[in-house]
Amino acid sequence: MNSEVSKSRRVVWLTPWLSVLMACSSMNGTPQDADAGGLLDAQSLDVVDDLPQAPLPVVHGLSELPDQSPDPRVVEVDLTAASGEAMYVQDRWTRILAYNNSSPGPLLHARVGDRVIVHFRNNMPDDTTVHWHGLRISDQMDGSPRIQAPVPAHGSFTYDFVVPEPGTFWYHSHVSSIEQIDRGLYGAIVVHEASPPRFNAERIFVLDDVRLDANYQIGRFLTSGPDVGRGRTGNYLLTNGTAGTYALTVPRGGVERWRIINTANARTMSLAVLGANIRVIATDGGFLPTPYAPDRLEIAPGQRLELEVRVSDPDAEHVELLSFVLVQRSDGTIGEEAIPIVDATIEGSVDPVEPTYPTVRLPETSVPAEERQLLLSGGVVDGGVEFTINGVAGHGHDHPVTERVMQGMPQRWTITSQVSPEHPFHLHGQFFQIVERGGVPVTDEPGLRDTVLVRGNEPVTILTYFENPGRWMYHCHISEHSERGMMAEIQVTPNP
Numbered sequence: 001m002n003s004e005v006s007k008s009r010r011v012v013w014l015t016p017w018l019s020v021l022m023a024c025s026s027m028n029g030t031p032q033d034a035d036a037g038g039l040l041d042a043q044s045l046d047v048v049d050d051l052p053q054a055p056l057p058v059v060h061g062l063s064e065l066p067d068q069s070p071d072p073r074v075v076e077v078d079l080t081a082a083s084g085e086a087m088y089v090q091d092r093w094t095r096i097l098a099y100n101n102s103s104p105g106p107l108l109h110a111r112v113g114d115r116v117i118v119h120f121r122n123n124m125p126d127d128t129t130v131h132w133h134g135l136r137i138s139d140q141m142d143g144s145p146r147i148q149a150p151v152p153a154h155g156s157f158t159y160d161f162v163v164p165e166p167g168t169f170w171y172h173s174h175v176s177s178i179e180q181i182d183r184g185l186y187g188a189i190v191v192h193e194a195s196p197p198r199f200n201a202e203r204i205f206v207l208d209d210v211r212l213d214a215n216y217q218i219g220r221f222l223t224s225g226p227d228v229g230r231g232r233t234g235n236y237l238l239t240n241g242t243a244g245t246y247a248l249t250v251p252r253g254g255v256e257r258w259r260i261i262n263t264a265n266a267r268t269m270s271l272a273v274l275g276a277n278i279r280v281i282a283t284d285g286g287f288l289p290t291p292y293a294p295d296r297l298e299i300a301p302g303q304r305l306e307l308e309v310r311v312s313d314p315d316a317e318h319v320e321l322l323s324f325v326l327v328q329r330s331d332g333t334i335g336e337e338a339i340p341i342v343d344a345t346i347e348g349s350v351d352p353v354e355p356t357y358p359t360v361r362l363p364e365t366s367v368p369a370e371e372r373q374l375l376l377s378g379g380v381v382d383g384g385v386e387f388t389i390n391g392v393a394g395h396g397h398d399h400p401v402t403e404r405v406m407q408g409m410p411q412r413w414t415i416t417s418q419v420s421p422e423h424p425f426h427l428h429g430q431f432f433q434i435v436e437r438g439g440v441p442v443t444d445e446p447g448l449r450d451t452v453l454v455r456g457n458e459p460v461t462i463l464t465y466f467e468n469p470g471r472w473m474y475h476c477h478i479s480e481h482s483e484r485g486m487m488a489e490i491q492v493t494p495n496p
């Protein structure tokens with residue numbers, strides 16, 4: 001990276017229509033072999049109840065929700081949604097919605113197998129629920145407004161669940177998501193492994209974009225035009241709630257774990273790291289069987305990536321996370337620009353710690369998968385835009401469950417889009433593998449996901465085993481689409 005970009009501290013103003021054209025390079029990585037030495041057996045990751053509990057690894061970047069429980073296997077926290085303020089631009093206050101006065105909300109972290117109790121309070125004038133995106137918990141605690149009566153103004157609800165597997169997840173409102181998530185109601189969840197791989201440091205970066213008007217307030221929500229067609233994008237990129245470049249220091253020599261979450265309404269992020277050697281080690285559903293090193297990291301709304309970052313370049317002075325956006329240049333042409341969203345100045349040094357990753361086997365079965373086709377479409381109905389899945393607009397909170405499947409039965413869903421350039425398609429309560437794009441086997445999107453980017457003219461096939469019984473929503477994670485109908489629900493019947 002040239003020093004000009006690395007030293008810039010600009011807040012880049014993106015015109016909304018341009019920002020939606022943001023580049024989407026695919027992950028053209030070459031898989032690399034994992035370090036074969038001393039791999040943990042998957043069994044050793046199982047939770048052992050009488051194991052003395054080491055403190056949870058520190059995750060730098062976000063404040064933590066204070067755990068009030070004396071029981072080491074219980075994490076008990078208070079979470080309150082209310083209006084708040086953020087200073088995205090110096091000396092300018094923007095009115096937002098916040099969890100515990102902060103956006104992103106504080107980090108919820110726990111160890112796999114822990115019971116998590118969240119005393120949630122709604123201090124907003126509008127209904128809300130909290131959804132724990134990616135956690136395969138009971139559907140009763142999922143925050144689905146089809147199951148849980150939304151928490152009214154000044155109401156409360158206690159979420160109580162056991163976190164079943166390690167990984168990087170997030171929480172967000174699931175009512176009026178277009179506005180509530182965009183105004184700030186989201187936060188990160190880290191579920192640590194029973195014996196986490198050791199790193200020199202762990203960091204988390206929650207990415208978003210926000211559209212500020214001339215008064216530095218969150219711009220009006222439009223009900224037509226590109227905001228609906230493509231979803232709402234912002235004119236400021238946010239990293240852990242900071243507009244412009246998020247600055248920190250890292251020691252030379254370290255091997256770090258960086259967790260990245262895309263919480264934006266509609267912006268797929270295309271990222272790269274400069275000044276360090278990286279490998280993708282985990283996705284939505286945890287560690288990969290084999291880490292890989294793509295040139296660009298593509299992360300659609302809802303998705304997570306975990307990186308192993310080696311600060312090993314002797315000549316580097318900074319490690320930067322760049323976000324590639326399309327901008328209009330002064331001469332009127334449109335070009336890709338690399339915005340440094342994270343600038344880590346290399347300071348001091350440490351001896352590298354060599355992480356040892358668990359052996360991961362993705363689920364398999366000899367039972368043939370049932371095939372299902374999903375068509376994402378939409379049109380104008382009564383003067384407004386309506387989006388559909390297989391011709392049905394899943395409006396409201398009481399739409400009947402139409403799909404049923406037996407727990408553990410593999411299904412291949414081929415999802416085809418006829419409308420809008422992109423749909424980050426999300427399935428609650430389950431993980432899946434991305435197996436084909438345009439009928440061709442996918443090799444560069446490994447691991448387990450709960451969200452997949454569906455592009456126009458390219459059907460995507462996913463394979464899921466429906467391991468978690470219950471009623472589960474599936475929808476486009478562009479809230480402008482899901483709240484206008486691109487949402488449905490499937491019932492997974494317990495297998496006796």
Ligand code: C2O
Binds near residue numbers: 174473477
């Ligand atoms: Cu993160 Cu139903 O969503």
Ligand code: CU
Binds near residue numbers: 424476477
């Ligand atoms: Cu969509």
